Amino acid sequence: MTRDLFNSELQQLQDDVLVLGSMTEKAIMDAMESLRDGDPTWSRRIIEDDKKVNAKRFEIEDRTTFVIASQQPMATDLRSLASILYIITDLERMADHAEGIARINLLLGDEPLPRRLGYLPAMADRAVAMLRNSLKAFIDHDVDMARQICDADDEVDRLQDSVYEDCIAAMIADPATIQRNTHLIWCAHNLERIADRCTNICERVIYTVTGHMQEINISKY
Amino acid sequence: MTNSIDLRPADTRQVPAETTLRATLASERPANVIAEPTGDIALSVEDLNLWYGSKQALTNVSMKIPVKQVTALIGPSGCGKSTLLRSINRMNDLIPNVTTKGRIRYHGVDLYGPGIDPVEVRRRIGMVFQKPNPFPKSIYDNVVFGAKVNGYKGNFQQLAEESLKRAALWDEVKDNLKKSGLALSGGQQQRLCIARAIANQPDVILMDEPCSALDPIATLKIEDLMRELVKDYTIVIVTHNMQQAARVSDYTAFMLTDEKTTGQLIEYGPTQELFTTPRDKRTEDYISGRFG
Numbered sequence: 451m452t453r454d455l456f457n458s459e460l461q462q463l464q465d466d467v468l469v470l471g472s473m474t475e476k477a478i479m480d481a482m483e484s485l486r487d488g489d490p491t492w493s494r495r496i497i498e499d500d501k502k503v504n505a506k507r508f509e510i511e512d513r514t515t516f517v518i519a520s521q522q523p524m525a526t527d528l529r530s531l532a533s534i535l536y537i538i539t540d541l542e543r544m545a546d547h548a549e550g551i552a553r554i555n556l557l558l559g560d561e562p563l564p565r566r567l568g569y570l571p572a573m574a575d576r577a578v579a580m581l582r583n584s585l586k587a588f589i590d591h592d593v594d595m596a597r598q599i600c601d602a603d604d605e606v607d608r609l610q611d612s613v614y615e616d617c618i619a620a621m622i623a624d625p626a627t628i629q630r631n632t633h634l635i636w637c638a639h640n641l642e643r644i645a646d647r648c649t650n651i652c653e654r655v656i657y658t659v660t661g662h663m664q665e666i667n668i669s670k671y
Numbered sequence: 672m673t674n675s676i677d678l679r680p681a682d683t684r685q686v687p688a689e690t691t692l693r694a695t696l697a698s699e700r701p702a703n704v705i706a707e708p709t710g711d712i713a714l715s716v717e718d719l720n721l722w723y724g725s726k727q728a729l730t731n732v733s734m735k736i737p738v739k740q741v742t743a744l745i746g747p748s749g750c751g752k753s754t755l756l757r758s759i760n761r762m763n764d765l766i767p768n769v770t771t772k773g774r775i776r777y778h779g780v781d782l783y784g785p786g787i788d789p790v791e792v793r794r795r796i797g798m799v800f801q802k803p804n805p806f807p808k809s810i811y812d813n814v815v816f817g818a819k820v821n822g823y824k825g826n827f828q829q830l831a832e833e834s835l836k837r838a839a840l841w842d843e844v845k846d847n848l849k850k851s852g853l854a855l856s857g858g859q860q861q862r863l864c865i866a867r868a869i870a871n872q873p874d875v876i877l878m879d880e881p882c883s884a885l886d887p888i889a890t891l892k893i894e895d896l897m898r899e900l901v902k903d904y905t906i907v908i909v910t911h912n913m914q915q916a917a918r919v920s921d922y923t924a925f926m927l928t929d930e931k932t933t934g935q936l937i938e939y940g941p942t943q944e945l946f947t948t949p950r951d952k953r954t955e956d957y958i959s960g961r962f963g
Binding site: 453456522523524525526527528529660661662 | 913914917946947948949954955958959960961
């Protein structure tokens with residue numbers, strides 16, 4: 451008995467986690483572009499598209515629950531499915547943070563272009579790289595990679611510090627920019643949360659492979 | 672604790688001739704993962720080997736079964752789990768040409784040692800079988816049957832009521848104890864058999880796939896009953912249903928027969944660990960349904 455049906459169901463769920471990951475990644479990148487270009491139409495589309503991300507998450511959750519009920523998996527199989535339930539929640543929340551950035555773009559309204567975003571694009575690049583790598587580690591069951599990704603979270607935290615310092619300095623220099631810079635600090639916060647949720651995925655990778663749960667990198671935020 | 676229990680009959684039992692069949696050498700054994708349960712030990716299986724004629728069915732099985740816990744034996748057909756279970760109360764003695772080597776100690780006493788009465792062993796270590804097998808007698812007679820045979824001196828009515836209550840059957844049969852045991856449903860019959868085992872005032876109850884002939888509701892009732900009974904008894908259960916083992920047992924043993932060795936214990940440990948993070952790949956493959 452090789453459990454072909456179960457293996458194929460598990461494979462399809464993992465493929466769908468990657469699809470959800472791609473939707474989330476696109477939402478983050480689009481949100482940053484809309485922020486840079488100040489495009490309200492694009493932001494509204496990101497906000498609208500978040501409903502599709504939510505729907506995809508619920509669809510995967512439904513199917514995972516049914517596979518658990520019908521196949522009664524054990525050991526690594528059970529841990530993989532339990533991890534999928536956590537990972538899709540993290541991915542959906544990451545997309546919510548991207549939606550948050552899109553909403554901030556709408557709040558910034560007619561702020562002059564081009565916008566100076568400082569360290570925010572660098573933060574976004576690292577967060578997206580962490581997202582991609584954490585899903586790769588999940589698919590490959592790569593514990594070493596999962597641990598390395600968590601180290602990258604420290605760099606995102608440092609970049610957030612830099613954004614904060616820049617924005618505070620700018621507010622002091624020109625109090626008229628206080629609202630704008632506060633919004634940018636919120637963008638940095640959203641990106642930091644995205645990176646932090648990638649470390650959650652890495653913790654699930656380690657749990658799936660080893661059966662042990664451990665918090666591997668505690669964010670300073 | 673050693674030798675605190677006297678299982679000798681009035682007459683001295685014939686000691687079986689030493690077998691010449693060779694057990695697998697320790698150096699030939701795979702590195703199995705056998706945990707040592709904490710707390711008091713009811714049964715200690717030590718290097719147990721068993722042959723049906725010249726065919727070996729158990730190979731160097733060693734494990735300790737803790738007191739007042741449910742221990743599940745799982746594994747594919749032919750892995751030796753039922754043989755091991757039947758060895759514990761010497762049911763294999765009833766099969767011709769069975770040879771046993773090694774020891775099973777019950778609270779320190781070697782059950783296969785000289786002078787041990789298998790009938791007394793079976794009174795203390797009761798058994799419930801796969802198919803409910805009540806006698807063609809009334810419910811009451813079924814329950815007190817063993818006690819009568821064993822010369823029980825107490826109040827039979829009280830014993831029957833107490834045993835049926837413990838087996839969670841009393842409320843369903845109390846108004847008609849004269850009804851035939853065979854007139855009960857399958858699940859009720861199995862609980863009657865459990866009541867019959869309990870009435871002998873055993874210390875250990877062995878269950879050989881006790882739910883395999885029952886519907887899901889009756890199965891869940893027996894499982895609930897096991898968790899209730901384990902407060903007072905040591906239970907060892909053989910089951911093909913891994914979810915059942917995961918639900919009801921505290922410790923689980925995984926047994927396997929492969930090309931080289933028949934009836935070996937591969938992994939033994941706390942149930943939660945064995946089903947979530949098994950240490951041996953063969954255990955993982957079996958519980959994940961990838962063979963067997």
